[in-house]
Amino acid sequence: MRLVALPRRRYREARYAYATVLPVVLLVALFTIYPLLFALITSLREVVLYRPWSQPFVGLKNYLDVVRSEFFASAWAHTLTFVVGAVPLATVLGFAIAHLLNGRSRLAAWLNVTILLPWAIPTVISGIIWAWIFNSSYGAFNGALYSLGLIDSYVPWLSRPRSALLCVLFAHVWKEVPLTSILYLAALQAIPDELYDAARVDGAGTLGILRRVTVPLLLPTTLIIVVYETMVGIVTFDLLYVMTGGGPAGATSLISYYLYNSMFVAYNFGQGAALAVLLAAALVVFILVYMRLLRSEEIYAT
């Protein structure tokens, strides 16, 4: 076999390409691959911060301990409840608000900016605001309900397991809806007017246009929103931390809170890393499903 030498120019181009890509590859390796490997290694060792002198290799023990823990099942149950509530609400409300904003109103530009405000507020701050609003002694929510005669005395919303989770869910949706609205708005504005005109000529009403034109064309955006909101829901932490501290009695401890608890409360970095790996694996599976669903041919074929 005879080796064919690359022409000099092609060789230079290839060298230039590698040289320009190399820094990015190094950065990715430093900030993504190294931490990932470090987490994997940590998850296979017993790393407890107050026993720094002993970090033996324990194989899959951390994974087994984490999965067998009573908290693991309850944290996933809370997480799934949270996600099942948050994703449809953020999606439907975002869709509805985007429709309102898409009107050719003179206020549209101003509204577009205003609607983004909750999203622009740091999550910790919005958590503090909502904790005040739902406060059982002086909260505005209780105040409003009391003024309207709907309650006889102030209700400790954040002290009851179900209502505490609902309050956090509400605060989460309030924070997420602006983003979903803007994404939907951008997608709506990209739909050519001709399609609507054609549908009207064919005799379609408002609902018909929505069902046959808008919804199918917004399907890729909907999928992106659903996937993004699911991932955000699963890893939600800061709102819980500020509003309820995971309580009462662990009722708002989602899986992310369990991870935090293992690492920064129990100081068990081995188990925390195992949980992080499991969480990342669950998200990767989810992303793969999403990648499959997002193939445009399949979407438009439906």
Place this chain on the structure above:
Amino acid sequence: MHVRALVASLAVLMLTATAALGAAPVQLTFTVWSYSTDVILDNIKKFEARYPGIKVSLQDFAWEKYTDVMTARFVGKTPTDLAYSSDHWLQQWAAANWIVPLEDYFPQVKAYKPDFAPYAIEGMTYRGKLYGLPYYADTIIFIYNEEMLKRAGFTKPPATWDEVTRMALAMKEKKIVEYPIMFQFQDITPWYIEVFLSMVYSYKNYQMFDASLNPIFDREGTAAHKVAQWLVDGMRKHKIINPASLETTEIPLVKAMGAGQVAFAVLPKYNLADLNTPGAHAQAGKFKMALMPGETHGTVGFVRFYAMTKMAADRGKAVQDAAWKFLEYFGGKTDGKFVVVKRWALEKGLGFAQLPLYQDPEIRAAINKWGNVSLEEEQAKVARAKEALTPFWGTWSLEFQKEMNKALLGQKSALDALKAAAAKWKEMKK
């Protein structure tokens, strides 16, 4: 000649540079939880004026999040030289080698021991060595609103937990307040366990653990069981404990009490000074302390202290010297007096481990303005340090709190909650 001149100039330059470097101040980073930061900054200013060669940079974090922040700082090696610490974190922090025994670096610290209350020494000692000088030390006390109690027809504060129930029911019946009792029982607040233990320590057989540190608190009829059952009954049966206790932390509880929404609370003693500060609360001036209700009136004595980190120790002699000056100024004596500790006591009503201060007429007069110095001394005499402070104590306490809240929510019986908490302890002890 030119060469000589050049050498001489270089020598002068080097000397100047060395002198300048020598004069550069030692920079210390000091972390605290947010409480009266203005006073801390003023103390730092005075300290820096006294020691011009030392500069202190202050960083403060919320009390509820302090231990998380500090863990992240220690693990991430964020520069931290001096830090507030607490008896319930000492074992963890010391075992992890995040803070160092002061005795190893400053043997002169031992001379302070005779001045400190025994429970405070115990709270600052790990493996026989002293790790700190006290920022403040105090007891958990029972506080009541005297006017509300009188309106309910009582002239004396409750002496037992049954009396607390009886008085609270009377207040509820007379519609003085819907829920006369409130606690700070949010899942993660570090005060939760201290309040619970202070109630346990008010009984004769208060022990939670045996001599080998095995839990015994999960047996029927123990002091812990009595307290847990009293709390569950108070919340679920008698409805005298505010259900919002489960979302409440220290400051909201003090505010609710100050606003007249709470008649009885178990709180760290310094809150009494705040509650009775004229103008600070609607009900200011109406609050009094009573000995902790119960059989012995015992309670928890706790200590918060200044600690030096391993990071500071590793920075060398100059930093260690500066750190000692800081520690002694803030937690020890300056010109033979406990200057900073006395200031906290006078201005904020913080308790102190430095027993000679109880003889100080200024301090006695200051305490009597908002409290009762004799009663305070009496309560301090029956205070005890928390038992079984192991490296996993802080972690376990949060598990305990979560289980106890399940009982308060009616998801478990009081005894089952204690059994679950005991099981967690055994698991962590392995």
